[in-house]
Amino acid sequence: MRACATTGVVAAWNRTLKKTSHSFSAASSSCALLGPNRPDVWVLRENTFPYNHFQESLQCANGHNAAILEGKSIAKQIKFKVADEISRIKSCMGKFPRLGVVLVGDRRDSHTFIHIKLKACDQVGIETVVAQLPEKCTENELLGAVSRFNDDPDLHGIIVQLPLPQHLDEEKVINVVSPEKDVDGFHPLNMGNLAIRGRKPFFIPCAPKGCIELLLRHGVEITGKRAVIIGRSKIAGLPTSLLLQRHHATVSMLHAYTKNPEQITSEADIVVADVGFPNMVRGNWLKQGAVVIDMGANQVKDPSSQGFCVTGDVCFEEAVKVASAITPVPGGIGPITISMLLSNTLDSAKHAFGMV
Amino acid sequence: MRACATTGVVAAWNRTLKKTSHSFSAASSSCALLGPNRPDVWVLRENTFPYNHFQESLQCANGHNAAILEGKSIAKQIKFKVADEISRIKSCMGKFPRLGVVLVGDRRDSHTFIHIKLKACDQVGIETVVAQLPEKCTENELLGAVSRFNDDPDLHGIIVQLPLPQHLDEEKVINVVSPEKDVDGFHPLNMGNLAIRGRKPFFIPCAPKGCIELLLRHGVEITGKRAVIIGRSKIAGLPTSLLLQRHHATVSMLHAYTKNPEQITSEADIVVADVGFPNMVRGNWLKQGAVVIDMGANQVKDPSSQGFCVTGDVCFEEAVKVASAITPVPGGIGPITISMLLSNTLDSAKHAFGMV
Numbered sequence: 001m002r003a004c005a006t007t008g009v010v011a012a013w014n015r016t017l018k019k020t021s022h023s024f025s026a027a028s029s030s031c032a033l034l035g036p037n038r039p040d041v042w043v044l045r046e047n048t049f050p051y052n053h054f055q056e057s058l059q060c061a062n063g064h065n066a067a068i069l070e071g072k073s074i075a076k077q078i079k080f081k082v083a084d085e086i087s088r089i090k091s092c093m094g095k096f097p098r099l100g101v102v103l104v105g106d107r108r109d110s111h112t113f114i115h116i117k118l119k120a121c122d123q124v125g126i127e128t129v130v131a132q133l134p135e136k137c138t139e140n141e142l143l144g145a146v147s148r149f150n151d152d153p154d155l156h157g158i159i160v161q162l163p164l165p166q167h168l169d170e171e172k173v174i175n176v177v178s179p180e181k182d183v184d185g186f187h188p189l190n191m192g193n194l195a196i197r198g199r200k201p202f203f204i205p206c207a208p209k210g211c212i213e214l215l216l217r218h219g220v221e222i223t224g225k226r227a228v229i230i231g232r233s234k235i236a237g238l239p240t241s242l243l244l245q246r247h248h249a250t251v252s253m254l255h256a257y258t259k260n261p262e263q264i265t266s267e268a269d270i271v272v273a274d275v276g277f278p279n280m281v282r283g284n285w286l287k288q289g290a291v292v293i294d295m296g297a298n299q300v301k302d303p304s305s306q307g308f309c310v311t312g313d314v315c316f317e318e319a320v321k322v323a324s325a326i327t328p329v330p331g332g333i334g335p336i337t338i339s340m341l342l343s344n345t346l347d348s349a350k351h352a353f354g355m356v
Numbered sequence: 357m358r359a360c361a362t363t364g365v366v367a368a369w370n371r372t373l374k375k376t377s378h379s380f381s382a383a384s385s386s387c388a389l390l391g392p393n394r395p396d397v398w399v400l401r402e403n404t405f406p407y408n409h410f411q412e413s414l415q416c417a418n419g420h421n422a423a424i425l426e427g428k429s430i431a432k433q434i435k436f437k438v439a440d441e442i443s444r445i446k447s448c449m450g451k452f453p454r455l456g457v458v459l460v461g462d463r464r465d466s467h468t469f470i471h472i473k474l475k476a477c478d479q480v481g482i483e484t485v486v487a488q489l490p491e492k493c494t495e496n497e498l499l500g501a502v503s504r505f506n507d508d509p510d511l512h513g514i515i516v517q518l519p520l521p522q523h524l525d526e527e528k529v530i531n532v533v534s535p536e537k538d539v540d541g542f543h544p545l546n547m548g549n550l551a552i553r554g555r556k557p558f559f560i561p562c563a564p565k566g567c568i569e570l571l572l573r574h575g576v577e578i579t580g581k582r583a584v585i586i587g588r589s590k591i592a593g594l595p596t597s598l599l600l601q602r603h604h605a606t607v608s609m610l611h612a613y614t615k616n617p618e619q620i621t622s623e624a625d626i627v628v629a630d631v632g633f634p635n636m637v638r639g640n641w642l643k644q645g646a647v648v649i650d651m652g653a654n655q656v657k658d659p660s661s662q663g664f665c666v667t668g669d670v671c672f673e674e675a676v677k678v679a680s681a682i683t684p685v686p687g688g689i690g691p692i693t694i695s696m697l698l699s700n701t702l703d704s705a706k707h708a709f710g711m712v
Contacts, residue, residue: 032572196590216388
């Protein structure tokens with residue numbers, strides 16, 4: 001077994017929280033009631049989980065390996081279905097979905113993600129329009145680009161690749177995206193409609209939607225199960241918690257201020273990791289037979305080469321011996337997330353075409 | 357000790373969930389991913405907690421009674437502060453807050469709640485305008501009344517008394533309330549901005565805001581504490597869970613599909629009850645020293661008279677022996693909730709007057 005590498009003891013999770021223009025509850029009392037804005041800084045208590053102890057505890061396990069909740073083939077099926085539907089729409093109506101992509105700056109990871117998304121769109125017949133802005137663009141230039149996409153009646157979806165450079169107000173930009181074209185599902189109106197049972201958001205964020213898709217397709221029962229979400233990003237952890245609640249799981253949200261994440265996680269039937277820190281969730285955090293969804297995609301140095309490899313938030317080699325089912329990284333949630341973006345864009349186009 | 361009355365074994369929690377106009381994700385796949393709409397039906401397993409056993413376990417407790425988190429005096433302070441501020445604004449600017457109230461039908465409880473709200477507004481100097489519609493009014497008539505309130509620049513807040521008669525689409529009506537006048541905080545845009553950390557909703561729903569106000573004023577530490585919310589209404593349970601998360605509690609949401617609510621509740625430092633069923637949360641659900649917030653207000657027959665009395669979701673007589681602090685019903689969350697409505701309306705007026 002390969003030991004799980006943790007690249008440090010403290011992982012700073014630096015999602016800077018900014019002001020939003022959708023606000024006037026600026027009275028100090030309201031601010032206090034909304035709670036202090038604090039970054040999530042995960043402190044890994046390595047002493048709590050000495051490796052030898054873990055190896056011992058593994059010997060008590062039943063020796064079976066978990067089923068692998070493989071995402072690639074499901075993503076392929078979804079992409080095939082989307083492509084087929086687009087092809088039929090094109091034949092019948094001469095129309096097709098179009099996605100607007102806003103990309104700011106030169107971050108290598110952002111360019112990689114956009115490249116993957118553009119390629120996937122191309123494969124299924126979604127036309128893409130990219131607004132590429134320089135790292136030092138002004139907020140007005142960025143808002144202008146989003147507004148032009150909003151105003152284009154032949155454009156059905158808009159994504160703004162995150163994170164944005166520090167000088168740009170991410171929440172303000174998301175506010176400007178039309179909720180009806182917000183195929184990432186990050187607009188607060190969509191998030192609110194996801195949170196309130198019985199309501200339907202225009203779009204569900206792609207990674208959480210992919211997570212549920214994966215669970216449902218693999219026949220994992222959700223209703224009545226205890227689910228633990230480790231991490232609370234607006235992209236993954238938060239909307240996944242809301243979605244699992246809508247499926248009637250009993251959901252606990254863990255974060256960097258949780259005092260005993262290992263103990264709470266060990267009670268869960270379904271564990272979703274969204275911490276952004278490689279291998280943080282160890283095998284002995286898990287209940288025997290838990291279903292593990294790893295939403296992490298961390299670039300770490302590959303000890304076997306000079307390059308980098310992608311690893312999840314869960315120590316796969318340990319978890320696979322305890323869980324009943326687990327998503328791999330790469331090849332788990334990632335591909336499904338992309339297919340959900342395609343599916344959301346198609347849904348939006350169908351609405352624009354008067355088909356739903 | 358008075359035994360806690362439970363009026364039946366099964367409590368049907370009948371919040372009918374309806375379609376919203378804020379939606380087009382009607383594709384069957386999206387509906388499935390949003391989870392099945394099921395009413396919360398609480399099944400009380402009385403056999404699990406025979407009363408005698410509870411009495412025995414109480415004998416092991418330390419004999420202290422919990423501190424009473426009394427809401428009346430805090431509400432009085434808030435009302436005094438709101439009244440004082442309104443008086444000063446009136447003196448300086450000749451302006452004052454105005455609240456529009458929409459009341460449909462003849463439900464006795466709705467009329468009682470509205471009477472309490474109108475009286476409180478009057479006491480602090482908020483002018484109220486009531487649009488009273490008959491039980492059988494059409495949806496268009498109701499939406500028209502809300503729209504007129506939206507369009508009135510001298511009206512700063514709007515509340516629609518819930519529940520509405522069955523033939524009216526509650527979510528559709530809430531969608532039409534301007535988020536900037538939505539002093540109840542039920543609009544999905546406000547709920548989304550409450551859910552996403554770092555964002556500020558125009559308004560926080562009154563009961564959850566009151567819950568946090570109460571905890572903060574009594575010096576209850578929230579960060580890092582385990583909180584359990586029992587019940588998930590959009591009025592109380594859901595937004596309270598979101599707000600406690602923003603205060604960095606580790607929050608678990610329990611509902612009618614939770615298999616072992618007693619066990620999960622017994623691990624919590626802060627317990628919030630929002631089930632709408634009298635005395636459901638028993639003393640032996642609680643950890644010694646837990647802080648208990650009872651959001652329930654159930655009308656039950658008063659055994660000592662021919663009339664009715666109001667009781668909470670928590671069996672107070674049992675819980676007071678185990679908890680370190682507990683809100684009474686009546687006199688706990690109720691009065692603070694009303695004061696939060698006044699405070700939200702004042703905030704809205706100050707924004708309209710250009711003061712914030």
